[in-house]
Amino acid sequence: MTAENAAASPPLDFLQLAGKPVLVTGVANKKSVGWHTAKLLADAGAEVKLAVHTAERREKVRKFCGDMTVFVCDVADQDSIDQLATDLADDLRATPLAGLVHSVAFADYSAGWLPFHETPRAAFLQAVDISCFSLTALSNALSDRLDPESGSVVTISISTTRMAAENYGYMAPVKAALDSSVCFLAKSFSRFSKVRFNAVGPGLLKTQSSAGIPGYLDSYLFAERATLRREAVTTPEVANGVAFLLSPRSSGINAQHLTIDAGMGVNYFDADLVRDAVS
Incomplete structure (x- = not known):
């Protein structure tokens, strides 16, 4: 094939999600x-639907999401989750949902x-409800909408829940519960479908939500130095991992945790880091 023919050919649908709703x-x-x-x-041709927390957030998201359909769903409210399932069924009609991203x-x-031992009970339970149980609640509500043959559910976790980052506090145990839920959901759904459940665990990211974590900037700068490439993980890199796990290309991967940390997890004893710490 010549370069001119290659340029004229349609792009390869590597993810195999073109025309499929996610x-x-x-x-x-x-x-x-x-x-x-x-x-x-969307760039890969998928029919992307969004779900946001409030009507106010929907109006903000609509300013940059183009023609994507945007639903409102408060994941702390079961009635709102059930309404999302109804609205999505009306929108998709008989078309199965190829994937669900729980972010x-x-x-x-x-x-x-x-x-950690002074964690407020109310704050911890609220975090578990919104950040962890919502995956189970959404999956249950959408169980008859997900494609039983090739559906894929991906949640966003963290690179490790075994590192006691003090400023992250009780959210690490919450994410540990999320990781465990992925395994149990994969097993539970396997009784009636081939829907897969996986988690992506990024290292520290530069996002607006992370800015609310006390002392996050210092942790982010340290994590960047600890990566093998001396560059922090980027949000698009995490999105690449999520898209792959949604795709039929990853059909053999189920109940797993994909860490995306640019090698940070193997580099804590880097000679430069050790020298700076003890000098």
């Missing part, structure tokens, strides 16, 4: 993982930094 939840702004994933999927997390840090 629901992306949790889009907050242009810097969010949800939006980068939605844009990547939802919330933590109330209004009390400031506290040692």
